[in-house]
Amino acid sequence: MKKTFNTIFGLSALTLLLLTSCGSAPQSDSNTLTVLASTSFLADIAQNVAGGRAEVKSLLPLGADPHSYQAAPSDVAKIAESDVLILNGIEYEHFIEPLIENAGGERLIVIATNGLNPHPAEEHAEETESGEGDVHEAGDPHLWLNPNLVVTYVENIRDGLTKADPEGADVYRVNAEAYIEELKSLDAWIVEQVNAIPKERRLLVTNHEALGYFAERYGFEVVDTILPSFSSEAGASAQEIAAVVESIKSSGAPAIFLSEVENEKLANQIADETGVKVVSDLYFETLTNGAPAATYIDMMKHNVSRIVDALK
Ligand SMILES: [Zn+2]
Incomplete structure (x- = not known):
């Protein structure tokens, strides 16, 4: 029962995070969006959608494992500068909440897995003698390793960027369509x-x-x-x-x-x-x-x- 409670609590905390952080994107002097993704593969996916309208940076450096990531002091400043923050969700970014809190300000937070159903943690957590399985009570976060599920990532990122920068709507729509075609080709290639x-x-x-x-x-x-x-x-x-x-x-x-x-x-x-x-x-x-x-x-x-x- 403890696990079920924690899972629900995790989800509520996330919802709360979204509610408090979903204000309209702050006006930036340079007229371009500052987009930050938690990690490198998300930044690449988002860059394909953003195209020339925004440069997407990764919070974590190349080679960092999000599972074991210890936040650096400079991370708060990077988040503070962002208009849009893109996360995988499902507690993959276990380190993110205090950083967002310390960064203050307002930004749009896009949870890329929003709308997808993660594999639940319950089954394997019961088998875990050490109790270490508790790390990911929200479920299996690795949805990006199936490119068909990344289509939903792209749609969520497209919608988030459009909300933060309505003038770019057409660009984001066209870029997202093109990248979804690439994901479908990737899927066909993998099957082959x-x-x-x-x-x-x-x-x-x-x-x-x-x-x-x-x-x-x-x-x-x-x-x-x-x-x-x-x-x-x-x-x-x-x-x-x-x-x-x-x-x-x-x-x-x-x-x-x-x-x-x-x-x-x-x-x-x-x-x-x-x-x-x-x-x-x-x-x-x-x-x-x-x-x-x-x-x-x-x-x-x-x-x-x-x-x-x-x-x-
Ligand atoms: Zn992993």
């Missing part, structure tokens, strides 16, 4: 790539629970995760690790997949015991400076190529 993997080998083992929406869309089974959590900040008990070794052996899963920002230690230990390979250069939470994940679409293509290579 995944077809190279025999059905019985479409098995994923990851460090934390990041690929749920991806697996659901593209017909993979998530055999197990090393950390029983939607956050890379969680821990795992000896029994939980033994259980992962067991599920890898019984399922025949060929590899363990990690994002580049995660600690490889446990994965390597499990790989030693099971003889599977560790693929540790995926990007789930951040873009890179140039290749291989310079944009959200590049990030997805890189991940899919690495997964297909390891499983086909």
